[in-house]
Amino acid sequence: QSVLTQPPSVSGAPGQRVTISCTGNTSNIGAGYDVNWYQQLPGSAPKLLIYGNIFRPSGVPDRFSGSKSGTSASLAISGLQAEDEADYYCQSRDSGLSGLMFGGGTKVTVL
């Protein structure tokens, strides 16, 4: 059971906007630790999608955006495309742990 909670799945039609939540607590996200997001396409390694809560690495389309408020963070995908079908993971740190942790992952399906 992950400390960071994500919905197992979300879906949307092409062109729609979907959001993925990542819910933590006052020991992790609420303690001020940054949230990062990773995209894992089928059969591939994960890739950094959002870092520092809101920033996109070079090459990531601006359809992807991140936000953070209180003990939660969110990833939004606007203008959903078929190529966005993948698993998405949030990641942060926790004051009670010496390392880092991932959310359970969310599978995005494009209808």
Next chain:
Amino acid sequence: QAQLVESGGGVVQPGGSLTLSCAASGFSFNSYGLHWVRQAPGKGLEWVALISSDEHNKYYGESVKGRFTISRDTSKKTLYLQMNSLRPEDTAVYYCAKDRVEWELGAWGRGTLVTVSS
């Protein structure tokens, strides 16, 4: 462009040992922390271990603490994971990853599969 290539995976019996390697190129090896992250079949990501850029600090996930050892060789630009007392639940694809900055996994290898089974 950072490149990470894992090797050393395979089938091992419960209680056995295995050492994974990750060859790095395309970046200043001794300037970045390096991680191991694993993914059991059909499951999510689990962070395993981190070694700091200067090798002085090592951190481990609770499920591997005392059984796994992370190390790095700057002269060979290679990251290692020594895995002892392996259990069936250690079966997973093991990825090495490089910090973008501390605690952000900016680049990943393709992974190597470890299967623990009799």
